[in-house]
Amino acid sequence: MAKVSINLATGSLQKEEIIVGIDLGTTNSLVAFINPDKNPQVINDAGKGVLVPSVVHFGPAGEISVGNEAKEYLITDPQNTVFSVKRLLGRSYNDIENYKDFFSYKVIDDNTESLVKIKVGDTFYTPIELSALILKELKARAEHALKTPVNRAVITVPAYFNDSQRQATRDAGKLAGLDVLRIVNEPTAASLAYGIGLNPEETKTIAVYDLGGGTFDVSILQIQNGIFEVLATNGDTFLGGDDFDRAIVDYWIEKNQLNKAEVLADTSLSQQLRLKAEEAKKAFAYQSLFNEKIGEIWCTLDRSSFEELILAKVQQTIACCQNALKDAKVDQSQIDEVIMVGGSTRTALVKKMVAEFFGRPVHDEVNPDEVVALGAAIQADVLAGNRSDILLLDVTPLSLGIETMGGLMDVIIPRNSKVPTKAGRQYTTSVDGQVNMKIAVYQGERDLVKENRKLAEFNLKGIPSMPAGFPKVDINFLLNADGILKIQAIELRSGVKQEIDVKPTYGITDDQVEQMLLDSITHAKDDVSQRMVIEARTEGEQMVYTVERFLKNNSSFISESETAETLKLIGVLKNTLNGGDKDAIHKAIDELNEFTRPFAERLMDEAISTAMKGKSIG
Ligand code: ADP
Ligand code: MG
Numbered sequence: 001m002a003k004v005s006i007n008l009a010t011g012s013l014q015k016e017e018i019i020v021g022i023d024l025g026t027t028n029s030l031v032a033f034i035n036p037d038k039n040p041q042v043i044n045d046a047g048k049g050v051l052v053p054s055v056v057h058f059g060p061a062g063e064i065s066v067g068n069e070a071k072e073y074l075i076t077d078p079q080n081t082v083f084s085v086k087r088l089l090g091r092s093y094n095d096i097e098n099y100k101d102f103f104s105y106k107v108i109d110d111n112t113e114s115l116v117k118i119k120v121g122d123t124f125y126t127p128i129e130l131s132a133l134i135l136k137e138l139k140a141r142a143e144h145a146l147k148t149p150v151n152r153a154v155i156t157v158p159a160y161f162n163d164s165q166r167q168a169t170r171d172a173g174k175l176a177g178l179d180v181l182r183i184v185n186e187p188t189a190a191s192l193a194y195g196i197g198l199n200p201e202e203t204k205t206i207a208v209y210d211l212g213g214g215t216f217d218v219s220i221l222q223i224q225n226g227i228f229e230v231l232a233t234n235g236d237t238f239l240g241g242d243d244f245d246r247a248i249v250d251y252w253i254e255k256n257q258l259n260k261a262e263v264l265a266d267t268s269l270s271q272q273l274r275l276k277a278e279e280a281k282k283a284f285a286y287q288s289l290f291n292e293k294i295g296e297i298w299c300t301l302d303r304s305s306f307e308e309l310i311l312a313k314v315q316q317t318i319a320c321c322q323n324a325l326k327d328a329k330v331d332q333s334q335i336d337e338v339i340m341v342g343g344s345t346r347t348a349l350v351k352k353m354v355a356e357f358f359g360r361p362v363h364d365e366v367n368p369d370e371v372v373a374l375g376a377a378i379q380a381d382v383l384a385g386n387r388s389d390i391l392l393l394d395v396t397p398l399s400l401g402i403e404t405m406g407g408l409m410d411v412i413i414p415r416n417s418k419v420p421t422k423a424g425r426q427y428t429t430s431v432d433g434q435v436n437m438k439i440a441v442y443q444g445e446r447d448l449v450k451e452n453r454k455l456a457e458f459n460l461k462g463i464p465s466m467p468a469g470f471p472k473v474d475i476n477f478l479l480n481a482d483g484i485l486k487i488q489a490i491e492l493r494s495g496v497k498q499e500i501d502v503k504p505t506y507g508i509t510d511d512q513v514e515q516m517l518l519d520s521i522t523h524a525k526d527d528v529s530q531r532m533v534i535e536a537r538t539e540g541e542q543m544v545y546t547v548e549r550f551l552k553n554n555s556s557f558i559s560e561s562e563t564a565e566t567l568k569l570i571g572v573l574k575n576t577l578n579g580g581d582k583d584a585i586h587k588a589i590d591e592l593n594e595f596t597r598p599f600a601e602r603l604m605d606e607a608i609s610t611a612m613k614g615k616s617i618g
Contacts, residue, residue, distance in 0.1 A: 019152040019181060019384050020142050021189070021376025024131060024169065026086040027213030027240075028343070028369060029054045031138040031153075032377035033146065034386070040193065040374040045141035051369060052141070056133050057081045058120045066137040075271040078104035080120050084214060085134075087237070088116050088127040089172070090165035099238070115168075128172045135176035153178045154380040156372050158210075159185040159219045160233045181383050181416060186210060187219040188228045189375030190341045193366050198378075200226040205334055207324070209354050209362070210341035211317060214240040218321050220328035220335075231328035234320040239313060241281070241344035247309040248277035248301060256297050269294070281306065285346055307349045314350055318357050338362040343369040385514070396421075397513045400477055400485060400504060403440040403449040405430060405541075406534035412477045415445065424476035430542065432549070433465040437473055439489050443504050445520030447527035448534075453516070455502045460489040462496045468545070479504075529582075536585040540577050543589050544570055547596055558599055569595055 021032045021040070028051040035041040042050045049068065057070035058080045065073075073081040082105050088096065093109035093116050100107055106119040117124045135155075142150045155178075157169050166183050173180035187208035191197050196206060204223045210216065217235030221228050252273060253260050264270050276299045280290040288303040325331060338358045345351060345368045355362045366374065381387055396419060401411035404427070413423050429437065437460040444452030463471050472492040479485050485504050490497035520527070547570060551563060558566070573588035 017152065017384070018142075018146060018148055018150060019154065019380035020138075020150055021373050021378070021380045022135065022138055022153050022155045023186070023189070023373035023376060024086065024134065024155055024157075024172075025054055025212060025372075026084050026215050027054060027242075028052065029134050029138060030370065030373045031142050032370070032373040033142065034377050034381045038386075040377040040381075042370045042373055043142050043145045045145040048141070052134065052137060053083075054086065054134055055081060055083045056085070056130055058123075064133060066133055074104075075267045079106070081105065082118060082120065082125075082130055085118075085127050085130045088118070089131060090162070090168035091116055091127070102238075128168050128175060131169070131172035132175035135172055135178060139176055139178060151177070151179055152181055152380075154182045154184055154376045154383065155180055156184050156186045156189045156376050158215075158217055158233075159187050159221075159230045160217060160235070182379060182418070184376055184379050185219070185228070185230065186341065186372045187221055187230075187339070189372045189379060190339050191221065191223070191228070191337070191375065192378045193371045193375035194337070194339060194363055196337055196339075197223040197226065197228060204336040205231070205328075205330055206337040206339060207321070207335050207358060208339045208341055209317070209321065209345065210235075211344040211350060212240050212342040213344070214238065214242050216240055216317050216320065216342075218317070218324045220324050220330065231330070232324045232326075234324035234327065236316065236320060239316060240342075241278075241347075243313050244281055244306075244310050244344065244347070245274055245277040247313070248280055248306065249273045251301065251305070251309055252277070252297065252299055255300070258297070273297075273299070281347070284348065303348075310347070310349065314347075314353050317350075318353055321354070321357055332357070332359050335360070339371075340364045340368050341371055396479060396504070398443045398453075398504070398516060399445055400441070400443050400455075400479070402475060403438075403442060405538040407449050408531060408534055408538075409442055409444065409447055409449045409452055412475065413479055417479070420478070420480045422476065422478040424474055427473045427475060428469050429463070429466070429471050429473075430468055431545070432468045434468065434471070435463050435465055436461050437463060437471075437489070437491075439475065439487070441485075441487055441502065444516050446516075446523065447531040451519070451523070451527075453508070455485070455504055456487070456500055458487075458489075458498060458500050460491065460496065460498050462494070463491045464494045466493070533580050533582045533585075536582040536589075537577050540573055540585050540589050543592060544573060544577075547592060550596070550599065554599070554603060557602060562599070566592070566596060 018033050023030050030042055030050050030052060032040055032042045044050045052067040053071040055067065055070040055074065057065045057073040057077065059065070070081060074083060088107065092114060096107065096116060107116055108119050109116050115126065117126055118130065139150050153173060155169055155173055157166055169183055170180045187210065190208050191206055196204065202223065206221050206223065208219045208221065210218065215235065215237050216239045217233055219233045220231040222231050253263055263273070272294050276292065276294060280299065280301050283290050284303045284306055290299070290301045292299045335358055338354065338360060340351065340354070340362050345364065351362060351364060396413060396415055396417050399411045399415040400413040401409050404410040412425055413421060438457065439460060440449065440457040441455045442449045442452040443455055446452050460473065474490050474492060476488045477485060485502050486499060488497065488499045547566065551566060555563070569592040573592055576584040576588045
């Protein structure tokens, strides 16, 4: 069966729209997709290479370059070249104050609480904007290579990212013109790339060891019923392959009896040395001796000396693994799989020590700097509905909400929310002395509840009698990992509460979900205009109710002619309420409002002067 997917931006239907998976890395970023053979594949656009260095350069005339081209400027034009922007995503200046020297560009903030900005020339950029530039480059490469618009993506983040860092990543995606369907943890993506966690029957505990360019992290995950739970993460945000390169450069400086300060002051030389060091490190994958020259400087190193140089750093990562196991309350023997992620895990010593520590062979069959992006592409494919074999428990396919005045759908948990999730809103009564509140729960994307699917209805009883608008009723939705929706209603002034559980996925097929989504697109225009009429009508009804109540209780305040005019305007408003013309309703509301406003003021003045009179002095 051909899958139909919907472009929510344009409302058009597309066949087989491609959703890409993106690994937005600190050092390198890349994008992958599922090829026509149903296999994940990284995108190598026009032979530019798979990895896009996460570097942005701003030229003197405002020209922006991203990737390899920008990387060239790291040494020649450091003030205008931004790298490692991922470290700043969703961060405040307070968060990064201790390591601000790390950045050669200007990281600033006038208010230490708010998010950092980066100053390049006279312009301030947020980390979100800079990340968006990298994402835009990836999107452009994907579109060029695949010859199709790419509008939707799954983007990965480290498991330890907090909500604000995740939100910042989402925002960067949006800014790059991507609808971010899901933010996925990097270790989760890596394990999907190995096919681990795709079978809902399996239960496993895995360790994902990720050593990149400048960061290290290890995650212990528990996989159960197709749900990935992060048991613990540990790591060091300033430990990675760059440290290996620096260790090699220091070694050569020493062997050649050079003055370190002098070498570092010569930016061109130190850059050449650094690149040579990286070359040597990579060469040890297939040779045991590296022997080259830069000018008069001998760059000689053999594999065992290299291993001695980096041993302490690798030991440090093993200590992190130990801590992660301790926090996760599991020991080595309970780990079913160990997955290697990040370019630096190609180093033989790293693989050897990790395997020894966990007491089992590690997974390194998939290219470690591509594995996260490949897994993100698989997750994207799952979200696109192309893998019926996989249960997607961790996202709500349809919005969940309740019915409000006029039969409108008020969404509490929007579709595509990650599960588990909770959300709530506050409501009040519309009538004086209302002691019951009907709460009807619906699922669907339409503006009118009658077009959506009803899940449950209950009555919150025993609200103490109060004027309309006084009770505060909190309605909380909690959707747990098993897809059970717990609905809680509580009136805050009195504490009366009631709870029910429903299972939104019960009795609904994937095809029905798809149909509901399609309908919401087809009817979007009508729905919006209907919603506006209903909202106007509800507002009008409330207005009639309030003014009539005022006339009844405060007749002594207003003259007979004023009463007559008010009744006339109420009549006009009531007439418009029967029609479907929202502008006419708004006009009648405004006129009634305008005319009666002075009454309320008069009442207020009277109340104040009465209060003053009541205060007897002496
Ligand atoms: P990040 O996730 O931080 O963006 P990557 O996973 O792309 O980083 O890893 C980049 C690091 O991997 C760099 O330090 C690079 O030198 C290192 N690397 C790449 N290939 C090799 C290799 N063959 N041997 C050792 N290190 C490598
Ligand atoms: Mg990475």
